[in-house]
Amino acid sequence: MSKNISVLVYGTGFAGQGHAQAFRDMGAEVVGIVGRTQSVVQHVAKDMNIPYASTDWQQALADCKPDVVSIATPGGAHVDAISQAIEFGCHVFCDKPLTESGDSSKKLHQLATQKNVKTAFAASFxxxxxxxxxxxxxxxxxxxxxxxxxxxxxxxxxxxxxxxxxxxxxxxxxxxxxxxxxxxxxxxxxxxxxxxxxxxxxxxxxxxxxxxxxxxxxxxxxxxxxxxxxxxxxxxxxxxxxxxxxxxxxxxxxxxxxxxxxxxxxxxxxxxxxxxxxxxxxxxxxxxxxxxxxxxxxxxxxxxxxxxxxxxxxxxxxxIPVAEGDTEKNWRYLIRELVKDIKGEPVAPYQTFKEGSQYQQLIDLIRKNDNWVDVTHLQ
CATH class of the missing domain: 3.30.360.10 (Dihydrodipicolinate Reductase; domain 2)
Incomplete structure (x- = not known):
């Protein structure tokens, strides 16, 4: 693959803008950005010189036809956006957490495997x-x-x-x-x-x-x-x-x-x-x-x-990639690995939706708080 990797970003806050710049710095082309509020997404797109801005994720997928989507919204908004992107055949870069639950994370990992798309899970420190x-x-x-x-x-x-x-x-x-x-x-x-x-x-x-x-x-x-x-x-x-x-x-x-x-x-x-x-x-x-x-x-x-x-x-x-902060450097490091992998270049193993799914299932287990042993009967 000789052309630049095209990227559609979902999210307009700190992470969304950070992902967009990180992908650019690693040689990809950011073709669009999607957010919840029209005025905000238009402002961010203009400020970052991104050619396409929308509040409709599915329409943006059809219009931009990206190679990769970058998911930079809170975890509770990930499932539908990622599922739709995978169905479009897009590779996915997703910030942590992968989703809000182990069950939904597991389904996304299974879907990505079935559709043979590459994924990157950005627990990247x-x-x-x-x-x-x-x-x-x-x-x-x-x-x-x-x-x-x-x-x-x-x-x-x-x-x-x-x-x-x-x-x-x-x-x-x-x-x-x-x-x-x-x-x-x-x-x-x-x-x-x-x-x-x-x-x-x-x-x-x-x-x-x-x-x-x-x-x-x-x-x-x-x-x-x-x-x-x-x-x-x-x-x-x-x-x-x-x-x-x-x-x-x-x-x-x-x-x-x-x-x-x-x-x-x-x-x-x-x-x-x-x-x-x-x-x-x-x-x-x-x-x-x-x-x-x-x-x-x-x-x-x-x-x-x-x-x-x-x-x-x-x-x-x-x-180590050059960037202002640690978060930004680590995004660039993982994005560099993902982009190389998509292009077919040799790359060291990196975390994917396999780990994102596993981590979320572990978090569900930890949150149960059921590891205590009642010792009040002991003398």
Whole structure:
């Protein structure tokens, strides 16, 4: 395939505009964009010099005839849009979560397989440079057999961020959908892709959030927090998703005799005291990566029983796409892999709807919160 890959984007907010620019930077042609509100989608299309703008997704598919669709709406709006695109024969790039439930995600994966289209699932923080470095160190045996992984993060999100999709399970909200997906992708990238078992506990520490008009860009929602939260005319929406979670998993490693134990601990509303981090412990050393999504730096516990900062290898640094932020860099990395694959070029394995479906089914299991053992009868 010698021509430029053509892309139709669904979504006009931060992710939609980010996907559009990322595809362009990776050599694709963005032929159209679709959104809910006519005035908004026309404004974004004009601002980004996108030739086609519409609020009718199915009509846009027929008019634009894209090679790829990029899905950048909240997870609750994914099913119909992706199903229609697959039926048109389009390849699909989709942000996390894949859908709002394991059942619907599984059906999309099955449909994509039946129609033989390529898919990419953008739980893409596995492409952080220090994650790639850690993966290399573990594979080289730098820490011996991997034994245990610890992922700890606290976001201290403002409790009065305006009510929206992130507060509702049916819309794709919740910290599991929007934090755990990245963390699990990071860990499986380093340790191994085969998840053996999982259990967890979730908690809604929020309860409700103020309803405010005018929020369009997810990144700017903090700007719309009401000044007077005691205003009697203020309306409130109810949260039905988790804002904190604790998950335990066992993951298979090809260089470990036993399953690797993994702890994922996240508090969306709680303040941090020490740094967020990801640590991989092994039989002969350990790797510590600073930051909730492994932004770095990376430290190695060496033979002298000391933590030593390791510089990023030059070949890894050179392979990271140029972009303003980590999210944008990671989109470009995965999009580059997808575009190469569509063109028939050699490409390393990347996450597809197979993982998107699996992750959503795991999230459904975690949300059941049914792993507790009643011990009140014990003396």
């Amino acid at each position: 596995r492409y952080m440079p220090d994650v790639i470095h850690a993966k290399r160190l573990v594979a080289e045996g730098a820490i011996g057999e991997p034994l245990e992984v610890e992922c700890v993060s606290h976001f201290n999100l403002e409790r009065d961020i305006p009510f929206g999709w992130s507060h509702r399970k049916e819309h794709g909200g919740g910290r599991l959908n929007n934090n755990f997906t990245h963390k699990l992708s990071i860990v499986t990238s380093i340790i191994g892709e085969k998840i053996l078992s999982i259990m967890g506990e979730v908690r809604d520490d929020l309860g409700r959030a103020p309803i405010v008009d005018g929020v369009h860009n997810f990144k700017k929602r903090r700007d719309f927090i009401p000044r007077d939260l005691n205003d009697p005319s203020l309306k409130w929406g109810e949260s039905n998703v988790e804002w904190s979670y604790t998950v335990l998993a066992q993951i298979e490693s090809q260089i470990a005799q036993k399953p690797v134990s993994v702890l994922f601990k996240h508090g969306g509303l709680h303040p941090r005291f020490h740094e967020d981090h990801i640590v991989i412990y092994g039989s002969a050393g350990a790797i510590y990566i600073k930051g909730h999504y492994a932004s770095g730096p990376l430290y190695f516990y060496d033979d002298n029983n000391e933590w030593q900062a390791l510089p990023l290898p030059e070949d890894i640094a050179q392979d």
